[in-house]
Amino acid sequence: MGAEQIRRWESGALAHAVSDPFGQGPLPWLRGSENYFDDTGQVVPWYADLALARGTGGGTRTADDVHRQIKGFISTGAAAPGEAIDFHITVDPPQQFSVDIYRIGHYGGDGAAKITTSPRLSGIVQPPPLTADRTVSCHHWWQSWRLQIPTYWSIGAYVAVLTTVDGYRSHIPFTVRDDHPADLLLVLPDITWQAYNLYPEDGRTGASLYHAWDEQGRLLGEEDAAVTVSFDRPYAGAGLPLHVGHAYDFIRWAERYGYDIAYADTRDLHAGRIDVGRYRGLVFPGHDEYWSVPMRRTVEAARDGGTSLVFLSANTMYWQVSLSPSPSGVPDRLLTCRKRRGPGKPALWREVDRAEQQLLGIQYAGRVPDPHPLVVRNAEHWLWDATGADEGDEIDGLVAGEADRYFPRTTLPQHENRILLAHSPYQDSEGTTRHQETSLYRAPSGALVFASGTFAWSPALDRPGHVDPRIQRATANLLDRICKHA
Structure with missing residues (x-):
């Protein structure tokens, strides 16, 4: 800009x-x-x-x-x-x-x-x-x-x-x-x-x-x-967060189909107000780029205790942040992220030597200037059951905004099995061909960890003009298995 x-x-x-x-x-x-x-x-x-x-x-x-x-x-x-x-x-x-x-x-x-x-x-x-x-x-x-x-x-x-x-x-x-x-x-x-x-x-x-x-x-x-x-201020413009629609897309779809859902904010995870072990799965429906150390610790403990994780966006857990009280002493009202300014410890999780791939299975690769198709991989996997998707099928416009991929030189999380369910070429802003990937692995605890690797997944569930029945079915296959309905 x-x-x-x-x-x-x-x-x-x-x-x-x-x-x-x-x-x-x-x-x-x-x-x-x-x-x-x-x-x-x-x-x-x-x-x-x-x-x-x-x-x-x-x-x-x-x-x-x-x-x-x-x-x-x-x-x-x-x-x-x-x-x-x-x-x-x-x-x-x-x-x-x-x-x-x-x-x-x-x-x-x-x-x-x-x-x-x-x-x-x-x-x-x-x-x-x-x-x-x-x-x-x-x-x-x-x-x-x-x-x-x-x-x-x-x-x-x-x-x-x-x-x-x-x-x-x-x-x-x-x-x-x-x-x-x-x-x-x-x-x-x-x-x-x-x-x-x-x-x-x-x-x-x-x-x-x-x-x-x-x-x-x-x-x-x-x-x-x-x-x-x-946090002690309005949101700019109309008063709604810039990325709020991604979460609302998932909510409309999930409530339509009757999933049993509890709600929390990321600050609830940070502050330890939520007993994550009582849920079969945690769903992160929207752009979720900023994570504190307690957030990550809580979510990793949930996975290691058998709670599945579902990440329906990209560029998740990229920056490490801290929270502090307001001037009047109310907890968690100030959000700090140094990014790349000044001396001291780095602010990117991957530079702290705790790359996000170690939790997600993939990690942020870059921006996608123009929407590209998501290319189905391993179509015989149960995630793609009843979607009608075949190997190499292209789902138009589903790689958009930002994309994640698997980094071969970065440590993977411990897993019983692991699979990539999409491998999608796209052009970055320099015209270079890059790839988006969608990941699923099973942790030693039995927890499933899914990462869509694209901004466009949640909008495909219930956003007018973006709905795709294949993504709706694949998401239902995942949630049904997590909720033991399948």
Whole structure:
């Protein structure tokens, strides 16, 4: 990304389009993908809920980080039924607003269901974000609303839709979890989401682990980005993480077919709040690039105890990170990744001499500028049963965004058996032919470890325009075997 001036509301999309060709996809609580840009450059959605779609004052439009019409965040991580979530919201100009709570799921194809609506709330203009060494934080914002989660609510991925009286809208994602056993634990990659968060996209103060702004409002690269980012701030733009759609694609598909799923965030793994041994499998449905030492230790222990692992993206566990408390002492509110700056220990897992292949079976190879077919390998394997896929068949567009492969000179994990289920040529940005691979191995504990090796796997499950029945069937074959249904 050059340092040219760009329209502020496009910055995040432009900065990361190369690493996520799917963007957020159709927002999951919308009916279909009917999003369009109005004449001010803002995204205008059609909501599944027609009353929301009509809004007031002639419709709704998405809030932005320049005017901050309505923006917010929650001051906790995932919460359980019976617990509370505190919302911190700024509204400019001050006016009343409401919060509609949606739960992500299949819901007859709608993609989500509205669970509740807040009372009409009084909005205030919160103080400007605090910045220090590129770290942006809003931990000093007043509490705007407390959501007491009823004990009867279903666990899952939720989105709060914030709407002002004059029709501006923003979003806040959150997770409701509990500690009851289930077949599968779905792990939402909130640490990676925050790493990419450029809030505020105002051309001045926003920063992520990838980008920051200079005095002329130009977007700078990694060498000038933040080293530490805060969870105490909204997500940029519409308020949703850049890669959130990958997780929601899997959730809609899995709930449609009735898989028994529990939910958690990656910070739950980091903090040890989850007993991973009570699940048959852990599913990592989206781009999950940033891992702490406790996260990896927990997941390796799960595998070694017989819990299977399913990685449905690429570039997993690439950077090693640490988490620390907020200025007020709340744990795990600051995320730090040094990357390649300054002396000290390296930040890439493979440079720490603990390459990600030692857990995944494959590891990150590079970006895929244009989508390429996934080429089926070992088609006689049970993963490809009933898919109709034959040896060498090409599944169009399934190698996209970023790709993993097997590195012969890198140590493999201990395994009883191991197989590569795809071997797919693609052209990198220099025109060089490289290969993507999909991996499956069985650990000595009996756990299966699957890594798709591409960004496009989860969207093929339930993203309009990307669904592929062969990938749906292959994923079901894998999960059914893990859940002992096969």
